[in-house]
Amino acid sequence: MRSAALDEPAAVPVEAEDGRTALGGAALRLLSVAIVLGLWEVAGRGGVNPALPAFSETALAALAMLADGSLPAAFLVTLEPLVLGLAISTLLGVGLGIAMGLWRPAEWLGVPVLVILQAAPLAALVPLLTFAYGIGLTSKTLVVCIMALPVIVLNAYRAIRHTPQSLVEMGRVFLASPRIIVLRIVLPAASPVIFAGLRLGVAAGFIGAILAELLITPTGIGDLVTYHQSVADYPRMYAAIAAIVLASALTIGLLERVEIRLFRPERAGR
Amino acid sequence: MSAPSTATATRPTAPSTRPIVEVRGVSKVYGKVRALHAIDLEFEPGRLTSLLGPSGCGKTTLLKIIAGLIPPSEGEVRIQGRPVTGPGPERAFVFQDFALLPWATVLKNVAFGLELRGVPRAEREERARHWIAEVGLAGFEQSYPHQLSGGMRQRVGLARALAVDAQVLLMDEPFSAVDEQTRRKFQEDLLGLVAREKKTFLFVTHSIEEAVYLSDRIVLLSPRPGRVAGIVEPKIRRDGDPERIRRDPVYLDTVETIWRGLKGYVE
């Protein structure tokens, strides 16, 4: 039931990925959000489950938590391992993926590790991490990295590997140096898939941050969720969950803007 | 096949200079596929040579070997007497699949070659604008390739190759996607370009009419492995009215001869 609540609002960034015309797209996105929230409201009032509060109750709880400062304070705590972990995963992950895509030895070294990481149930590593690094920031940051890194590396690697050969030939014919070919052709061509990996990695990193707080020690948003659940204050519990989902969706939307700005101006307003 | 390999070009030929491009015994094998076999050809400045042959006979392969994009399995290519080891500033290429940067505007795409040669921004954009207008795309400078039709994209690739002012133009089916009216205009423009500037044109086409209309010399290739099956030098007067060429009996005869020669490969 908790996972259902997590799934529904998460539909927002997926919708956001292919807006048609700017105006119609925005309208449809709003409509999609409105439908989900409306269903939530109906389900909450209809008493599908006593533990499911209506959207309006949740929103009021969120406002109250904003006002008393508990939500912002929890956010700041959760944000620390999250931002740290995502920053490390992004830099390291994109770097490793690009290296593997461009350089054979890195590919041979990296691919088996990636395959194992992809196959492993990574949450099972959390107790191990706690054993090795304690219950502090290090462990939580590592959980974020473990969740986010593989998908970022894999996408960056695949993106580089699938550079259209004819664009590379075009670069060579017009006398681009290997460095220029990488900077001006390979990276822009790869950027949509690299950024798709980053978006997936950010979503996974948010899951990792909450997972760490639920599995290691309850702090931040994880603490709010656990605490309000234990005292059966479901509106506040859902408010905490919804807040983190919203933050994740906004971050992912922001990433898309950054990509279009930096690499793919032709996709603006498409 | 035996094709007439006589005659002289009636274009005011420059005092016979040494060939700028020499292809010597070039073969190419891709794994099990023998794409080209023992190609010997020379190309002189100021002349346009067409490569004509069925699909898959190695025309693109030969052009890319001359461009220095792929190494031959055997033999060598020389440009101005020097062996080719890679691409060079004296060669430009028009790609069969256009090879445009999807994230760059028409202006940036056309200026790309100039930019890589270090031409300052103002100058390269001016030259790019000139060639964009020249291929009939004025007004589309700020468009992205996905906003253009296939034929328009092809013209962007053409403008990019012309903009770098290379001595040797390697054109892989440059007019295949443009409409018939534009194609005829481009063919006439190309004749003008060949007459005006002493460049070397290597032109791949599937159209016999186009080859005969444009070429000083037509190299017929046979399929798998690609071999020189014959060389035709149409004796067509190209001064005066371009429309007259298409009614010139020599033009019609040459088209017919080549067609009969190539028919054998169609089965």
Ligand SMILES: Nc1ncnc2c1ncn2[C@@H]1O[C@H](COP(=O)(O)OP(=O)(O)OP(=O)(O)O)[C@@H](O)[C@H]1O
């Ligand atoms: N990279 C490659 N790897 C393997 N085989 C190739 C490769 N490129 C071309 N070939 C083969 O070499 C032969 C010649 O190909 P090429 O592209 O040069 O033909 P083409 O004459 O340009 O054909 P078309 O008129 O259809 O463009 C074909 O049989 C093709 O299958």
Ligand SMILES: [Mg+2]
């Ligand atoms: Mg070809």
